Amino acid sequence: MNLKTLFGKKGAKTIKNAIWREHPITSATLGVCSALAISNKVENALAMSAGVIFVLLLTAVIISTLRMLIPSRVRIIIYMITIAAGVTIVDLALLAFFPTISEAMGPYVPLIITNCMIMGRAEAFFIQNPPKLSLIDALANGFAYMYTLMAIAIVREVFAFGTILGIRVTPANWVDWVVLAAPAGAFFVLGIFLWIVRTWAGVEPPTSS
Amino acid sequence: MIDKIKMIGFVLVFGIFWSTALVAVDTWTSPRIEKYLLEKKQKKVLEALVIPYEKDAVEDVFTTNVTSEEIDGKTIYKAEDGSIAFEFNGAGSQGAMRGVMALSSNLEEIKGLAIIQQSETPGLGSRVLESAYLANFQDKKVVPRLEIVAAGTASADNEVDAITGATLTCVALEKIINENAKEAKALIGQ
Numbered sequence: 482m483n484l485k486t487l488f489g490k491k492g493a494k495t496i497k498n499a500i501w502r503e504h505p506i507t508s509a510t511l512g513v514c515s516a517l518a519i520s521n522k523v524e525n526a527l528a529m530s531a532g533v534i535f536v537l538l539l540t541a542v543i544i545s546t547l548r549m550l551i552p553s554r555v556r557i558i559i560y561m562i563t564i565a566a567g568v569t570i571v572d573l574a575l576l577a578f579f580p581t582i583s584e585a586m587g588p589y590v591p592l593i594i595t596n597c598m599i600m601g602r603a604e605a606f607f608i609q610n611p612p613k614l615s616l617i618d619a620l621a622n623g624f625a626y627m628y629t630l631m632a633i634a635i636v637r638e639v640f641a642f643g644t645i646l647g648i649r650v651t652p653a654n655w656v657d658w659v660v661l662a663a664p665a666g667a668f669f670v671l672g673i674f675l676w677i678v679r680t681w682a683g684v685e686p687p688t689s690s
Numbered sequence: 691m692i693d694k695i696k697m698i699g700f701v702l703v704f705g706i707f708w709s710t711a712l713v714a715v716d717t718w719t720s721p722r723i724e725k726y727l728l729e730k731k732q733k734k735v736l737e738a739l740v741i742p743y744e745k746d747a748v749e750d751v752f753t754t755n756v757t758s759e760e761i762d763g764k765t766i767y768k769a770e771d772g773s774i775a776f777e778f779n780g781a782g783s784q785g786a787m788r789g790v791m792a793l794s795s796n797l798e799e800i801k802g803l804a805i806i807q808q809s810e811t812p813g814l815g816s817r818v819l820e821s822a823y824l825a826n827f828q829d830k831k832v833v834p835r836l837e838i839v840a841a842g843t844a845s846a847d848n849e850v851d852a853i854t855g856a857t858l859t860c861v862a863l864e865k866i867i868n869e870n871a872k873e874a875k876a877l878i879g880q
Contacts, residue, residue, distance in 0.1 A: 521812070550700065551700070552693070552696060552697040552700055554697060555697055555700070555701055558701060559700075559701070559704060562704060562705060562708055563708070566708040566711060566712055569712055569715070570711075570712070570715050573715055573716060573719040573723070574715070574719060576719070576723050576726070577719035577722040577723050577726070578722070580726050580730075641813070657813060659812075659813040659814065662812045662813055663811065663812065
């Protein structure tokens, strides 16, 4: 598959950046809070990613279509309204149609509003680029978010519960690593993940002044 | 000036647009959500009263076996054998704990417990709130008070074995049970 023929030169560059060099979680460390909280089980990680991708796409369409009209002084408010409305829709739809998933995710669905990744993409990309390119960017970033969450969730679910998607994959005498189910476990796994990916992608850590 | 009016106008139009959209989504989903929440509560009441039910006939089983009445703003559910159930709220070791508790008709024994919402430590405290463990509370006396004692030492009919590694949740649950049993007695005994 050639990304350039499918999405054009700019689109291909956008995708490559989003899923590797400028990856929202590993490079920009945005959206880390939800990556830590919702990565205890693969099922939850999938549902969370779906929610984030939906809100990201919605924000991309609305912000990039209206980018010439949005007065720059109130643009942050406009992002907030869009994101908050999108999240509320996801929350209500989940509760009405998938109540069990909604329960497992608890307060984290409403917290998509504060997922800095969506706000970050709106400010850094959607406000400056046309809808088509913004949609590509939203999809690529959503995918990057999803695969990271999945990677962490697979490690955590296998070690902490001995299962993947609820199916047992470990031997019968497996002892669960309870620490990985607890929030602290997420820090260990994400930390190691960041270390590997950053070294591999050659991302320089931000220098603090 | 014109800039400011434009700005306010834009935010207003934008806000009205999204408000309308949200109202529409809410009207569309709220009947389903209400039905789900009601059914969930009925399920827990049935579980606490130890009335067996089929997954898709919760409402039927509930209406034929349980009657509810309001006393001082608290809903009391009554089963045919005279046992009663009510919702309880309390503090767990990590956060709020909500569930349904059922007592025998003389209000002295626990009939059953069911948890609606909890946030105990996964794999440790959360084991206390699994139905397999909660079944141990059946027929235990809450008079003078229920005691959750060290694992393997329960002997009297008001004692239940604790789970090792879940001490804080056991302590919290013990407190919730005793307080609520007392409260129910005061409420219904009037």
